[in-house]
Amino acid sequence: MIAPSPTAEPIYPIFYSFRRCPYAMRARLAIAVSGLSVALREIELSNKPEAMLSVSPKGTVPVLVLPDGQVIEQSLDIMRWALAQHDPQDWLDQMPEDAKRLIDWNDGDFKYYLDRYKYADRYPEQTQTVYRQQGEVFLAELETRLQRTRFLCGLTFGLADAAIAPFIRQFAAVDNAWFASSPYPALQQWLDDFLTSNLFAAVMRKYPPWKANDPLVLFGNEAGLVPF
Structure with missing residues (x-):
């Protein structure tokens, strides 16, 4: 939404984002869940703004x-910072040690094979099928968990679910037909619930790329949303 122009405009954190990036x-x-508002600056990866690069030269x-x-x-x-300010759905309380292990696995080995599965032509050392099978080790772990409970670390959607779901979405999208017929029914349902949730719809709204001197665009303040 475009913010009105009050006499004394509040100062918001500035958030640089790219809509499709899972991170x-x-x-x-x-x-969104925290209920905070940030000044959104949607970027183009091919034309990163100097304002972002000046504060974060890594460019991601x-x-x-x-x-x-x-x-x-x-x-x-960023997730922990937002939830430390306000955590109405207790995401931080749903972080047992094995949740951290899952996120580390997602961000490490699984992301490694996800990239190679998605861009197999760039990594000819193995076939796409081999990369997919290596990624499936993580899918199988998630399936086992989701056969026991609706979410990865219990009965409610938490930080581990939010941290991992965007990457499973990306993995499934490489070959939707294969994923739909894969032996992971609980994972398929979990992902479908996520993708059809109001929360996902809220964070996937489209915004034009930010340019210097653009009006303030606020993102967030969705704390009333229930994930599923």
């Missing part, structure tokens, strides 16, 4: 710039 996606999920999203000048450059740190 930015999971940061947006936490910001998401990036959060706080009003005091502190820069948070990692998606999980």
Whole structure:
């Protein structure tokens, strides 16, 4: 939404994002659930704004710039920052040690094979099928968990679900027909519930790429949304 122009405009954290990036996606999920508002700056990966590069030369999203000048450059740190301000659905309380292990696995080995599965032509050392099978080790772990409980770490959607779901979405999208027929029915249902949720719809709204001197665009303040 475009913010009105009050006499004394509040100062919001600046959030650089790219709609389809799974790291930015999971940061947006936490910001939305927290009920905070941030100044959204949607970027184009092929034309990164100098304002972003000046505060975060690594050139990847998401990036959060706080009003005091502190820069948070990692998606999980942005999630934790948002939820530390306000955590109405208790995502941080649903973080047993094995949840951290799952996220580390997602961000490590699984992301490694996901990239090679998605862009197999860039990695000819193995076939796409081999890369997919290596990624399936993680899918099988998630399936086992979801056969026991509706969500990855219990009965309610939490930080681990939000941190991992954007990457499973990306894996499934490489070959939707294969994923639909794969031996992971609980994982398929979990992903479908996520993709059809109001929360996902809220964080996937389209915004035009930000340019200097554009009006303020606020993102967030969705705390009333229930994931499923």
